[in-house]
Amino acid sequence: MTGDDRLTVAVPRESRADEQRVALVPEQVGTLRAAGMEVVVETGAGSRAWFCDDAYAAAGATVLPTGELYAAAGVVVGVGRPRLAALRAGQVVVGLLRPREDPALMTRLAALGVTAVSLDELPRTLTRAQPMDALTSQANVAGYKAVLVAANALGRFLPMLVTAAGTARPARVLVLGAGVAGLQAIGTARRLGAVVHAYDIRPQSREEARSVGATVLDLTGPDGDAEGGYARALADGEEAALRTALAPHVAAADVVVTTAQVPGRRPPLLVAEEAVKGMAPGSVIVDLAAGPEGGNTALTRAGATVVTEGGVTVVGAGDLAATVPIAASAAYSRNVTALLTHLVRDGRPAIDRTDEIQAGVVVTHLGRVVHPVIASLLDKDGGVPR
Numbered sequence: 152m153t154g155d156d157r158l159t160v161a162v163p164r165e166s167r168a169d170e171q172r173v174a175l176v177p178e179q180v181g182t183l184r185a186a187g188m189e190v191v192v193e194t195g196a197g198s199r200a201w202f203c204d205d206a207y208a209a210a211g212a213t214v215l216p217t218g219e220l221y222a223a224a225g226v227v228v229g230v231g232r233p234r235l236a237a238l239r240a241g242q243v244v245v246g247l248l249r250p251r252e253d254p255a256l257m258t259r260l261a262a263l264g265v266t267a268v269s270l271d272e273l274p275r276t277l278t279r280a281q282p283m284d285a286l287t288s289q290a291n292v293a294g295y296k297a298v299l300v301a302a303n304a305l306g307r308f309l310p311m312l313v314t315a316a317g318t319a320r321p322a323r324v325l326v327l328g329a330g331v332a333g334l335q336a337i338g339t340a341r342r343l344g345a346v347v348h349a350y351d352i353r354p355q356s357r358e359e360a361r362s363v364g365a366t367v368l369d370l371t372g373p374d375g376d377a378e379g380g381y382a383r384a385l386a387d388g389e390e391a392a393l394r395t396a397l398a399p400h401v402a403a404a405d406v407v408v409t410t411a412q413v414p415g416r417r418p419p420l421l422v423a424e425e426a427v428k429g430m431a432p433g434s435v436i437v438d439l440a441a442g443p444e445g446g447n448t449a450l451t452r453a454g455a456t457v458v459t460e461g462g463v464t465v466v467g468a469g470d471l472a473a474t475v476p477i478a479a480s481a482a483y484s485r486n487v488t489a490l491l492t493h494l495v496r497d498g499r500p501a502i503d504r505t506d507e508i509q510a511g512v513v514v515t516h517l518g519r520v521v522h523p524v525i526a527s528l529l530d531k532d533g534g535v536p537r
């Protein structure tokens with residue numbers, strides 16, 4: 152808290168070396184101050200996204216050296232995980248904390264007496280939660296960047312070009328998984344002049360892909376709706392049949408962007424090694440589903456780029472949103488500000504898990520892991536104390 156006892160929101164410099172984003176940009180400082188909060192920013196917090204300390208100060212924030220930041224904080228807003236050693240009981244931590252991937256972190260935050268609020272757990276289908284939907288805002292950025300990464304690695308033009316030296320045909324781009332990132336990839340590839348095909352196992356996504364200008368592959372694959380607008384996991388046989396059906400379309404593509412995810416499961420394997428062998432030399436795959444458990448292709452290595460013997464570049468894209476840091480930070484900052492204005496009542500975080508939004512995002516409170524799904528993961532992991 153500051154001297155006048157207003158709630159202080161602290162913005163640390165992100166600790167991950169490849170993280171260029173910052174959780175709050177100067178534009179939102181005034182909004183939080185108008186809502187009764189003070190903002191303190193760690194020296195250099197926004198510099199990797201080109202938001203300088205002076206811009207925060209001009210917007211009304213106080214810029215503090217590292218050692219003083221956490222001590223002043225009632226709420227710490229970050230993109231990734233906070234510096235645990237600096238936290239103290241009673242503080243609220245907001246971020247994309249990935250509690251399903253790292254439930255043990257939640258145990259540690261609970262043990263510190265910290266209230267962990269994770270934007271990954273937002274109930275995304277609630278209309279009033281949409282301004283807070285950081286998964287959507289960041290997937291949008293990643294889908295856009297995926298096409299630029301592909302274009303950069305591709306040995307040919309994306310658009311059709313007619314020049315005195317001849318005519319170049321447009322590149323053929325295939326987008327697999329037409330959720331938020333996939334739809335943005337389709338739009339971006341179309342704007343760059345490519346011929347775009349797409350596929351998703353959810354009929355609604357196929358319709359959305361069509362509406363943003365993709366030709367949807369006519370496959371007799373399984374429909375895969377699950378709860379909350381997500382896809383269901385396919386049975387092994389269904390997934391293998393889908394791979395076989397997709398293979399000729401993969402082979403015909405110059406660029407494949409894959410984005411298919413199923414919550415809580417390893418990403419579906421959509422592109423087999425044989426299908427990659429069918430692609431022309433110089434083609435590119437960008438796999439946005441790449442993670443520690445693999446990705447949508449058999450050759451994906453998370454965070455790495457592999458060039459096959461056949462000359463196909465497979466980019467295991469890490470968090471591409473972090474590589475467009477101005478746009479990604481600006482959008483994330485609006486999400487965080489919307490969440491904070493929802494959480495804070497009469498100048499204090501009002502934790503109330505009967506509220507539908509909070510029932511999703513509040514993972515630890517008063518020394519316990521209070522989110523039932525995350526708590527059950529801890530139980531399953533074998534005796535990690537709640």
Ligand code: NAD
Nearest residue numbers: 275276328329330331351352353356380382410411412419
């Ligand atoms: P995601 O990242 O979980 O998955 C990306 C896409 O991959 C999804 O469209 C999914 O259907 C698809 N997919 C999964 N398995 C597949 C397979 N075997 N083959 C082909 N495609 C496969 O999804 P997301 O982008 O985070 O969003 C999922 C959906 O939720 C979107 O359609 C989005 O519009 C919806 N959503 C709704 C709201 C809302 O209602 N307010 C908010 C956010 C997102």
